Amino acid sequence: MKKILLLAVLLSAVLCTACAADSINLEETSLTLSLAMDLDEKGNLVVYQTNPIFSPEAKKKKDTLSAYNVLSLTQGNIVFDAVSNGNVVNGKTQVVLIGKNLLKQRNLFPLLDTFYRDPENAVNARLVAVDGAVKELMNFDPEDKPRLAVYLANLIDSTHRREQTVKTELGRYFHQTYEKGMTPSITEIKKGPEEILVTGTALLDSSGKYAASLNRQESSLLLLLQQNVEKPVPFIFTLSANQREGEISVNINNVDYKIVTDYIGNKFYFDIQMDMDVFLMERNFMINTEENLKKLNQKIENLLKHECEGLIAKLKEHQVDPIGLGIYARGYHYQEWKMVEDNWGQAFSEAEIIVSPKVAIQSFGVIK
Amino acid sequence: MMKYPGNQITLIQYIFIITGTQVGIGILTLPRLVAEGAGTDGWISILLGWLLAVTASLVIIQVMRKNPTDTLFTILRKYFGRWLGGAVSLAWILYAAFAVLTVIYSFINIINTWLLPETRSYIIMFFFAYPIYLVAAHGIRVVGRYSEFIFFFTFWMPVLLSIPVREGKFVYLLPLLKEGIQPVLMTAKSTILSFLGFELAMIWYPFLRNKKAAAKGIIIANTISLVVFLHVTLVCFVYFSPDEITNYIWPTLNIVKPIQIPFLERFEIMFLSFYLFVISTTVIPYLFTSVYGTSLVFGLKGHQNPLRIFLVVLIILTYFLSVEYKQVEALSQWWGNIGFVYAYIFPVLLLIYSFIFSRLKGRKKL
Numbered sequence: 001m002k003k004i005l006l007l008a009v010l011l012s013a014v015l016c017t018a019c020a021a022d023s024i025n026l027e028e029t030s031l032t033l034s035l036a037m038d039l040d041e042k043g044n045l046v047v048y049q050t051n052p053i054f055s056p057e058a059k060k061k062k063d064t065l066s067a068y069n070v071l072s073l074t075q076g077n078i079v080f081d082a083v084s085n086g087n088v089v090n091g092k093t094q095v096v097l098i099g100k101n102l103l104k105q106r107n108l109f110p111l112l113d114t115f116y117r118d119p120e121n122a123v124n125a126r127l128v129a130v131d132g133a134v135k136e137l138m139n140f141d142p143e144d145k146p147r148l149a150v151y152l153a154n155l156i157d158s159t160h161r162r163e164q165t166v167k168t169e170l171g172r173y174f175h176q177t178y179e180k181g182m183t184p185s186i187t188e189i190k191k192g193p194e195e196i197l198v199t200g201t202a203l204l205d206s207s208g209k210y211a212a213s214l215n216r217q218e219s220s221l222l223l224l225l226q227q228n229v230e231k232p233v234p235f236i237f238t239l240s241a242n243q244r245e246g247e248i249s250v251n252i253n254n255v256d257y258k259i260v261t262d263y264i265g266n267k268f269y270f271d272i273q274m275d276m277d278v279f280l281m282e283r284n285f286m287i288n289t290e291e292n293l294k295k296l297n298q299k300i301e302n303l304l305k306h307e308c309e310g311l312i313a314k315l316k317e318h319q320v321d322p323i324g325l326g327i328y329a330r331g332y333h334y335q336e337w338k339m340v341e342d343n344w345g346q347a348f349s350e351a352e353i354i355v356s357p358k359v360a361i362q363s364f365g366v367i368k
Numbered sequence: 369m370m371k372y373p374g375n376q377i378t379l380i381q382y383i384f385i386i387t388g389t390q391v392g393i394g395i396l397t398l399p400r401l402v403a404e405g406a407g408t409d410g411w412i413s414i415l416l417g418w419l420l421a422v423t424a425s426l427v428i429i430q431v432m433r434k435n436p437t438d439t440l441f442t443i444l445r446k447y448f449g450r451w452l453g454g455a456v457s458l459a460w461i462l463y464a465a466f467a468v469l470t471v472i473y474s475f476i477n478i479i480n481t482w483l484l485p486e487t488r489s490y491i492i493m494f495f496f497a498y499p500i501y502l503v504a505a506h507g508i509r510v511v512g513r514y515s516e517f518i519f520f521f522t523f524w525m526p527v528l529l530s531i532p533v534r535e536g537k538f539v540y541l542l543p544l545l546k547e548g549i550q551p552v553l554m555t556a557k558s559t560i561l562s563f564l565g566f567e568l569a570m571i572w573y574p575f576l577r578n579k580k581a582a583a584k585g586i587i588i589a590n591t592i593s594l595v596v597f598l599h600v601t602l603v604c605f606v607y608f609s610p611d612e613i614t615n616y617i618w619p620t621l622n623i624v625k626p627i628q629i630p631f632l633e634r635f636e637i638m639f640l641s642f643y644l645f646v647i648s649t650t651v652i653p654y655l656f657t658s659v660y661g662t663s664l665v666f667g668l669k670g671h672q673n674p675l676r677i678f679l680v681v682l683i684i685l686t687y688f689l690s691v692e693y694k695q696v697e698a699l700s701q702w703w704g705n706i707g708f709v710y711a712y713i714f715p716v717l718l719l720i721y722s723f724i725f726s727r728l729k730g731r732k733k734l
Contacts, residue, residue, distance in 0.1 A: 010498070022484045092633055119482045119621075119636070124628050171626050178612035324537075327609075331542035 026054065030063075030084040031092050033149030035125075037073070037111060038099030038134040044069040045102070045111075047076030048138040050148055051084065062147045064138050073114050090115075093125040094153040096170065098186075099134040100202070100210060107208035109177050115170050123171035126156050129202035129210070131190040140191060152196065156187050159198040163223050163233040164216040166201050166322075177208065180341045181326020185222065188213055203320045206345050211318040214311070221311045225272060225323045225355070227257050232279065237303045239285075249282040250300060250361075259325075261332045268333070268351035270325050272308075276357060280364040289364040301359040308355040316353075319345035325353070376577045379585050381512030385572055386589035388515040388649030389565030391596050393474045393700070395646075396618040398562050398597055399604035403613045405555030408541050411601050412552045417559030418594040420712065425566045425586040427715040432573040432582070434722055440570035441664045447718075447725055457665045463710050464658035465678070467564070468651055470699045472496070472682065475647050477696045482621060482640055490687040497679045500648060504656050505672050508575045511656055518645045525642060526596055529603050532623050536606030560712075561704035562597055565650070566590060567711035571657050617693070 036048040047067045053060060067079035077088045096115075098108060115121045130137055138148070145151045160167040168176070168186045176184040188202040201219040205211040214222060220233050232251035239245040253276070260271040278300060280289060289296065315321065326344045330337040340347035377385070402410025435443050440460060445453040475496075476489045484492070503514045545552065569586055576582055604619045616622045627635040659674040668674065691699070 022486045119625075120485075120634075122633050123625050124633065169626065171622075174615075175609055175612055178615060179609035180611050182609075327537060327539055330610075331539040334543045334546050 024089065028086045029089045030065075030080060030086040032080075032088055032090050033062075033092060033147070034095045034097065034138070034152060035073075035090070035093055036097035036099070036130070036134045036138050037102055038130075039102045039105060040068065043105065045071065045076075046135075047073060047079075048097075048134065049076070049080055049088070050138060051088075052147060053085070055085070060141075062141065066135070066138075073111065090118075090121045093122050094149040095128055095156070096125045097128050097130050097134060097137065097152075097189075100129055100131050103129055103202065103204065103210035105209075108204065109173075109208045112170065112173070116174055123174070124169050126153060127168045127170055127173050127186045128152070128156065129186050129188045131188060131199060131213075133191070137189075137191040137196065140196065142195070152189075155189070155196060155198060159216075160187075161231055163220050163229055163231060164200070165198050165219045166223060166226075166228070176322075179324070179327065180206075181321070181328075181330055181337075181344055182324035183211075183320040183322055183345065184208070185214075185322035201322075203315070203318065203322055205318065205320050211320045212314065214314075217307075218311050218314075221308055222322060224252065224255065224274070225308060225311070227255075229255060234281070235304070237300060239299055239303075245287070246285040247283070248280070248296070248300070251279040251281055253277050253279065259328050261328050263333045263336045264352075268325075268329050268336070268347060269353075270328065270351060271354045271356060274355070274357045276359060277362040278359050279362055288368055290368045293361055293364070297359055297361050300361075301357055304357045304359065305355055308357070309353075312353050312355070316349040316351075319349045321345065321348040325351070375507045375509050375575060377509055377512040377572065377575050379576065379578055379581050381509075381516050382569075382572055382576050382582070383585050383589045383592070384515040384519045385512055385649075385653055386566055386569060386586060387592045387596075388518060388646075389568055389653045390563055390589070390593040390650075392565070392647055392650030393471055393478075394562030394564075395597065395600055396478065396620045397700075398559070399601045399619045400614055400616060401558045402555050402601060403605070403610065403619075405558055406551040407546060408605050408610045409545055409547070409552050410555055411598055411605065412545075413555035414559050414562075414594065414597050414601060416553065416556035417563050418590060420556065420560070421563035421566055422587055422590050424712045424715055425569065425590060426583060427719050428567065428569050429573070429583045429586060431715060431719050431722055432570060433579075434726070436579055437574050439574050439660075439664070441661050443570075443718075447721060454665055457661055460710070461658050461661040461665065463706060464568075464654045464661065466706065467654040467703060468658060468678075469682075469685075470696075470703045471647065471651050471654070472686075473691045473699060474696050475644075476686065477691060477693055478618065478621075479640070481693070482618075483637060488687075489690050490683055493683050493686040496644075496648075497683055500652055500655065501675065501679055503648075504652050504659070504675055508572065508656070511652055514652065515649050518649050522642055522646055525639065525646070526599055528627070528639070529600060529620070529623060531627060532607045533603055536603070538606055540606055540608075540610055541602075558704070559597075560708050561700060563590070563593065564703070564707040564711055565593075565653070567707075567715070568653050568657055570715075571653075571660070 030051045032049050032051055034050045038046050040046050047070055048064060050062050050064045053063055063084065065080050065084055067076040070076045070079060080088045115123060140148060156167060159165050165187045166185050168184065173184055173186065176182055183206050184204040185201050186204070188199050189196055190199045200216045201214040201222060203211045203214065217235070220235065223229050224233055232253040234249065234251050236247055236249050238247050256275040258273040260273065262269040283289070321344060325348065402413050406413055438446065441457045444456045447453065448456060472493065476492050479492055480489065503510055566586060566589065573582060600620055604613060604623055607623055608619060613619055621636050624636045624639045625634070629635065632638065655678065659671045659678055662674040663671040
């Protein structure tokens with residue numbers, strides 16, 4: 001008897017919570033899968049959102065909503081609530097697209113505050129800069145691709161797996177923004193006439209505004225310098241301009257890093273030493289690879305050094321440090337770092353940075 | 369001589385009760401607290417906190433060794449007489465009750481913030497109260513078995529926390545002692561709350577079967593807790609930037625958030641649900657101490673009735689009194705301060721008094 005009574009009480013309690021406010025019915029939601037922000041011609045914030053449609057009666061598979069002239073993301077959500085089939089839920093957001101116009105004019109970080117403040121929001125959404133019109137991209141509905149958010153997520157992930165662009169989730173962006181020894185870098189995409197393509201990486205400065213763009217090869221170099229490579233990194237080098245030697249494609253893998261730091265004469269000094277394995281993938285000129293291995297080795301090493309230092313010169317010019325060398329400055333020269341920590345971009349641009357790759361061709365395939 | 373036949377605990381259970389009590393709400397905020405005080409050197413403060421806790425624990429064991437069959441409450445009566453002893457016992461009962469209240473309110477606050485923002489706190493309390501009752505209504509042995517089981521049951525959680533390390537940078541920990549030794553020493557104070565829990569050894573000691581191992585056991589228990597705290601803190605320090613970590617109120621949960629499985633976007637939901645068990649091993653020992661003490665002081669037959677009343681009062685309290693984050697933080701701070709008196713100062717005083725007491729008694733016999 002006692003047990004039955006208890007069971008009855010517990011069961012009714014369970015029923016009570018089942019109808020409590022925290023339960024969400026999928027049919028009553030407007031699930032944000034991709035979110036975009038941009039500025040219109042007058043400089044007002046515009047928010048776009050796409051959500052999947054589960055209703056069998058609807059003909060389209062996605063719905064794109066836009067909220068013009070809003071002040072924040074939350075206000076955008078309220079507008080979406082007013083026009084959509086259900087209540088907006090942000091927990092499943094896959095991509096957050098930011099128009100380049102907005103990036104150039106406003107600090108991005110405060111606009112994303114709600115993603116970090118409300119634990120229901122996903123911090124795994126990929127943060128992406130869009131070169132060109134965001135509206136056009138959000139309305140893009142190709143017949144031969146999955147729905148936009150999934151397509152974009154796959155596109156970014158697969159490009160990142162090839163080490164052609166950084167992949168910055170919202171959580172990592174938070175990290176990159178607060179870390180004083182580093183500036184944020186996010187994926188950059190562009191809408192072509194028929195497709196969407198990843199163009200490389202957009203670099204933001206310490207104030208959260210757009211600073212510069214890197215193409216895909218430069219993005220690979222950045223990932224290499226960031227010690228952020230998991231898969232082999234493909235590179236194409238032009239050995240020399242004349243006819244006898246042309247392009248060579250290699251995969252770089254198994255990189256061991258050593259970063260030597262110093263502080264000489266009011267300047268930071270970094271030597272990024274990389275010890276890496278190289279796998280020859282393709283060459284489009286006639287050469288006996290086996291006999292010329294040493295020569296090739298040397299050439300690749302020089303070219304890689306040259307390209308890395310070219311990238312660093314570009315970063316210095318814009319006073320951005322997406323590599324995060326400031327972290328090493330803090331770790332090894334704390335007193336000197338303390339003086340420049342709030343102005344690292346400038347100290348970085350004055351620092352002396354040397355890249356010393358050490359290349360070992362491990363394999364040239366099954367033909368000579 | 370056997371005062372508690374059939375209700376003894378093994379050394380393993382004794383260790384895990386103490387560890388379970390120590391590892392509780394503190395672990396979610398500890399990395400931030402020590403980072404606020406001493407930056408990335410905060411982990412050294414945890415080592416200092418451990419040293420303090422072990423010292424206090426050994427003092428407790430010294431006191432208990434003199435009275436191997438008494439719990440704290442009977443010792444107090446023996447030393448201070450019926451009225452003064454009763455008053456001090458009451459203070460201990462209130463302390464344990466306050467600990468229960470703090471842990472439960474912190475926990476409800478976390479659940480409300482992270483999981484169920486719109487569920488009323490008394491509903492959460494109601495569902496939490498019944499399983500707790502089932503464990504605490506039985507004697508110390510069931511509490512011991514429960515703590516032992518939960519330790520192994522939740523063993524995967526710290527292991528899971530190691531996953532983010534591969535994306536971390538160990539250079540964040542450098543340089544050591546960047547601001548000197550002083551902030552590290554000051555921050556040791558904020559680790560006191562995390563190590564609270566060993567003071568309940570004053571209740572468990574007479575039930576321990578092998579009393580010779582009590583000192584060894586309490587050191588092991590403190591050390592297990594230390595390893596857990598150090599692990600969580602170091603993982604957070606390596607994963608988050610030192611400039612970033614103080615922005616998170618519960619860094620331990622933020623470190624779980626990026627973990628993603630294809631069918632589950634927010635992994636911290638899973639983590640928090642299992643964390644319920646970890647919390648329960650903190651709540652139950654304090655709750656047990658409180659109601660067991662009540663039954664001893666007031667000469668009641670069993671501790672079940674005070675337990676029932678206490679839990680019902682808790683549910684009613686959570687119905688009328690909801691608490692915000694700031695107040696929860698204040699509660700924890702008070703607990704830390706009061707706990708310092710109860711767990712660190714009180715045993716020393718008791719030890720000194722016990723020397724005087726035995727000398728006085730010895731003289732009387734002469």
